[in-house]
Amino acid sequence: DQQVKQNSPSLSVQEGRISILNCDYTNSMFDYFLWYKKYPAEGPTFLISISSIKDKNEDGRFTVFLNKSAKHLSLHIVPSQPGDSAVYFCAASIGVSDNDMRFGAGTRLTVKP
Amino acid sequence: DAGVIQSPRHEVTEMGQEVTLRCKPISGHNSLFWYRQTMMRGLELLIYFNNNVPIDDSGMPEDRFSAKMPNASFSTLKIQPSEPRDSAVYFCASSKDRGTEAFFGQGTRLTVV
Numbered sequence: 001d002q003q004v005k006q007n008s009p010s011l012s013v014q015e016g017r018i019s020i021l022n023c024d025y026t027n028s029m030f031d032y033f034l035w036y037k038k039y040p041a042e043g044p045t046f047l048i049s050i051s052s053i054k055d056k057n058e059d060g061r062f063t064v065f066l067n068k069s070a071k072h073l074s075l076h077i078v079p080s081q082p083g084d085s086a087v088y089f090c091a092a093s094i095g096v097s098d099n100d101m102r103f104g105a106g107t108r109l110t111v112k113p
Numbered sequence: 114d115a116g117v118i119q120s121p122r123h124e125v126t127e128m129g130q131e132v133t134l135r136c137k138p139i140s141g142h143n144s145l146f147w148y149r150q151t152m153m154r155g156l157e158l159l160i161y162f163n164n165n166v167p168i169d170d171s172g173m174p175e176d177r178f179s180a181k182m183p184n185a186s187f188s189t190l191k192i193q194p195s196e197p198r199d200s201a202v203y204f205c206a207s208s209k210d211r212g213t214e215a216f217f218g219q220g221t222r223l224t225v226v
Contacts, residue, residue: 002154034214043117043204043217044156089156101146101215105155 003027004092006104014112019077021107023090026071030092030102035064035075038087038106047088048075080111119205119218126225131193134221137186138207146215147180147190148204156204162188195225 005024013019021035031052036044050057050064050073057064063076077084090104118137126132138145147159160170162182170180177196182188192199202222206215 006155036217041219043206043219045217046214049214091156102158103148103156105153 002105004090004102004104006090006107008107009105010108010110012110012112013080015082016079019080019084019109019111021075021088021090021109023073023104024071025092027092027094028071029094032093033064033066033073034091034101036089036091038089044089082111082113085109085111117205117207117216117218119221121221122219123222124224126195126223128196128225129194131191132195132223132225134190134203134223136188136190136205136218138188138205139216140186142207142209142216143185144208145182145188146206147188148206150202150204150220159190197225200224
């Protein structure tokens with residue numbers, strides 16, 4: 001049962017443009033959401049997170065938007081750079097005391113120079 | 114800190130053999146996770162420990178899979194007997210208690226032939 005879904009397996013954008021990666025979840029109990037970035041042959045690394053009490057969190061070129069009513073979150077990268085090319089995983093968990101984090105299948109982002 | 118350390122990085126074994134994957138979490142982290150990465154499902158949570166105690170092993174696919182955490186600095190994931198469909202990259206991650214940002218190891222690529 002996939003509680004966290006990333007329906008786009010891949011995305012290609014031009015350098016300098018905006019990259020938008022989407023994620024949907026089914027469990028309304030999730031209240032903490034994270035994005036991880038993964039390069040080939042490396043483990044995922046934490047990128048940005050958002051708590052359900054917010055609808056937006058920004059960190060430099062990266063912004064995560066949360067729409068609780070739609071059970072949807074998105075990661076915006078502006079402007080996109082070739083070094084952003086990686087697989088991006090969306091993750092969700094229930095409460096800060098519950099470390100049972102569920103991941104989506106990932107979206108492979110390719111930023112073309 | 115060296116981060117989460119996994120060994121081996123690569124493992125090739127014959128079907129039916131026992132496989133043991135090892136993980137050393139970041140010192141001071143009280144939660145440890147084992148994930149399996151597949152193309153279709155992304156990162157699947159297999160089991161997670163808190164203070165060396167297994168909290169949720171519902172993601173363990175079959176009885177052939179077992180995990181232990183004998184102390185705060187070491188965990189193993191064992192597959193016995195291994196099957197070709199177990200071929201995947203297995204990640205270990207750790208996080209501070211009551212925190213939700215997990216730090217991942219570089220993974221073990223398992224190939225069962």
